[in-house]
Amino acid sequence: MTTPILEMINIQKHFGRIIALSGVSFSVMPGECHCLLGDNGAGKSTFIKTMSGAHTPTGGEMRIAGDTVHFTSPREALAAGIATVYQDLAMIPLMSVSRNFWLGREPEAGFGPLRWLDFKKADAITLEQMKQMGINLREPGQAVGTLSGGERQTVAIARAVYFGAKVLILDEPTSALGVRQTANVLTTIDRVRKKGIGVVFITHNVRHAMAVGDRFTVLNRGKTLGTADRGHISSEELQSLMAGGQELAQLEASLGKTI
Amino acid sequence: MFAFFLILAGGTQMFALDGVINWSTVSAQFIVLAVGVSLLMIAGEFDLSLGSMAGFSGMVFGLLVIHVGIPVWVAILLTFVVCALIGTINGVLVIRTGLPSFVVTLAFMFILRGATIWSAITFNKQPVVSGIGDAAAGDPIAWLFGGKAFTGLFTWLGQQGIIETYTRGTRAGQPIVDGIPMLILWAIGLVIVGQWVLTRTKFGNWIYAAGGDPQAARNVGVPVARVKVLMFIVAAICAALLGISQAIEFGSAASDRGIMKEFEAIICVVIGGALLTGGYGSVVGAALGAVIFGxxxxGLFFTNVESSLFRVFLGTILLGAVVANTYIRRSITGER
Known part of the structure; x- marks a missing residue:
């Protein structure tokens, strides 16, 4: 068995007396899509922020490719290859696709202190990367605001991949999208996985998780309820684990399995 | 706009050389401030204290020259430093407290105006500090702010009969327009540099990003706070440039100078297509807005239209511009 690229062992996070995470264990293999499921308030966002370096865990261990690491800022995590795509804060709508793609890591040309943006290079690479992800841009100068929600997520994912992400954390990438756009994002996830990148797919939609997930971990009240491999768990089981069992089962019966 | 006044004022002095210089100079005053304001607004912030800052910088400069008695060039540099510091305070306060820049800079609008009047009265016994012109004569850098450029060229043009010259009086034979005011050159230079930085450099990209969506920009590692504070400083320096230039040009520093300038600059920027919410706009647009303003x-002066109508007209184009900008924004972002 290969070592996981990212491993979180018994992670705890306390905010004063509030315990947000009480022992979460989680790992991602290269080329794997590991779905992290959980209802609102289960501690998903705290856990994401811990993985991406925005929070320092109170207890537990974090390993990258087998080595223990301690992140104090998102920048450090990013440098180690952990990229996070937030659901709504990924892109700046009024700026062009190319400018968004390169934001923070702009290619420059020039000499000495006189440096300017290398638009030719930036645009060419942006177009090519977008094409690889299945988006045909009219022009790289097109504003991100003209893209659909799914395409915006794809641009953000393509950006993270291009800049060398080894682990890609996707925070509810499909929650605000329609059916067709969701399908596009799921396809993108599949493409990324095939490049050997470990994907952490956070969602509360079991069907989206089942569509691309290799492994599934359910988070409930700051704890992991266990990890299951694809084919060893049904969507009904995942659903009831997420909601904490009992009550939902009754509710589901009366709703005729529509949730 | 030009065509409008060309028809109305075609026969008057407006489009003669001295008329052109006249409205260009007025426009240049607006442009100098509008460049700073546009960059600041694109970065997502306002500065209502800039008009007061222009008045304040002129006063600081005047008092330093006349009452402290230091050389003009030292006073110019010191004034720029003082204004950059106030710009920094503005910026840091806005970033640290998370308060809207509207409130913070509104406070500074009053603080600086009050300080300007108080210092004039306290140190000078009257609200106008005069005598700067004599002090500035012969100074190594003062001409950069209050002088005129290409005077030799204009004298030559006058001698060749290409441009009009005075026919009578003590200045007979000298050209009516004896040079291009330095402020116009500053304005042109600032527009070129500002537009280049904004659209062609990495830092410009960060300015757009800081105003467009600060959180998203932070997520990808853009130092949003630093960008915003720097833009406050740039705007403050632009205001200081205007204040110092006027002080040298008029030979005096008046404590009421720069009143309303902050709003006029914002109007220029908005007419030029920038969004009040930040993240969109251009320096060239703001400069065009300023030229329209000037x-x-x-133009209304030359066409003998009652000058109070100027404000009515301005308010109307401001409204039109804001509405148009909002529609453009919606069509770009797909919002409803």
Missing amino acids: VVQQ
């Missing part, structure tokens, strides 16, 4: 103001 042309309208001087």
Whole structure:
């Protein structure tokens, strides 16, 4: 068995007396899509922020490719290859696709202190990367605001991949999208996985998780309820684990399995 | 806009050389401030204290020259430093407290105006500090702010009969327009540099990003706070440039100078297509807005229209511009 690229062992996070995470264990293999499921308030966002370096865990261990690491800022995590795509804060709508793609890591040309943006290079690479992800841009100068929600997520994912992400954390990438756009994002996830990148797919939609997930971990009240491999768990089981069992089962019966 | 006044004022002095210089100078005053304001607004912040800052910088400069008695060039540099510091305070306060820049800079609008009047009265016994012109004569850098450029060229043009010259009086034979005011050159230079930085450099990209969506920008590693504070400083320096230039040009520093300038600059920027919410706009647009502003103001003067109508007209184009900008924004972002 290969070592996981990212491993979180018994992670705890306390905010004063509030315990947000009480022992979460989680790992991602290269080329794997590991779905992290959980209802609102289960501690998903705290856990994401811990993985991406925005929070320092109170207890537990974090390993990258087998080595223990301690992140104090998102920048450090990013440098180690952990990229996070937030659901709504990924892109700046009024700026062009190319400018968004390169934001923070702009290619420059020039000499000495006189440096300017290398638009030719930036645009060419942006177009090519977008094409690889299945988006045909009219022009790289097109504003991100003209893209659909799914395409915006794809641009953000393509950006993270291009800049060398080894682990890609996707925070509810499909929650605000329609059916067709969701399908596009799921396809993108599949493409990324095939490049050997470990994907952490956070969602509360079991069907989206089942569509691309290799492994599934359910988070409930700051704890992991266990990890299951694809084919060893049904969507009904995942659903009831997420909601904490009992009550939902009754509710589901009366709703005729529509949730 | 030009065509409008060309028809109305075609026969007057407006489009003669001295008329052109006249409204260009007025426009240049607006442009200098508008460049700073546009960059600041694109970065997502306001500065209402800039008009007061222009008045304040002129006063600081005047008092340093006349009452402290230091050389003019030292006073110019010191004034720029003082204004950059106030710009920094503005910026840091806005970033640290998370308060809207509207409130913080509104406070500074009053603080600086009050300080300007108080210092004039306290140190000078009257609200106008005069005598700067004599002090500035012969100074190594003062001409950069209050002088005129290409005077030799204009004298030559006058001698060749290409441009009009005075026919009578003590200045007979000298050209009516004896050079291009330095402020116009500053304005042109600032627009070129500002536009280049904004659209062609990495830092410009960060300015757009800081105003467009600060959180998203932070997520990808853009130092949003630093960008915003720097833009406050740039705007403050632009205001200081205006204040110092006027002080040298008029030979005096008046404590009421720069009143309303902050709003006029914002109007220029908005007419030029920038969004009040930040993240969109251009320096060239703001400069065009400023030229429109200058042309309208001087144009109404030349066409003998009651000058109070100037404000009515301005308010109307401001409204039109804001509405148009909002629609453009919606069409770009797909919002409803």
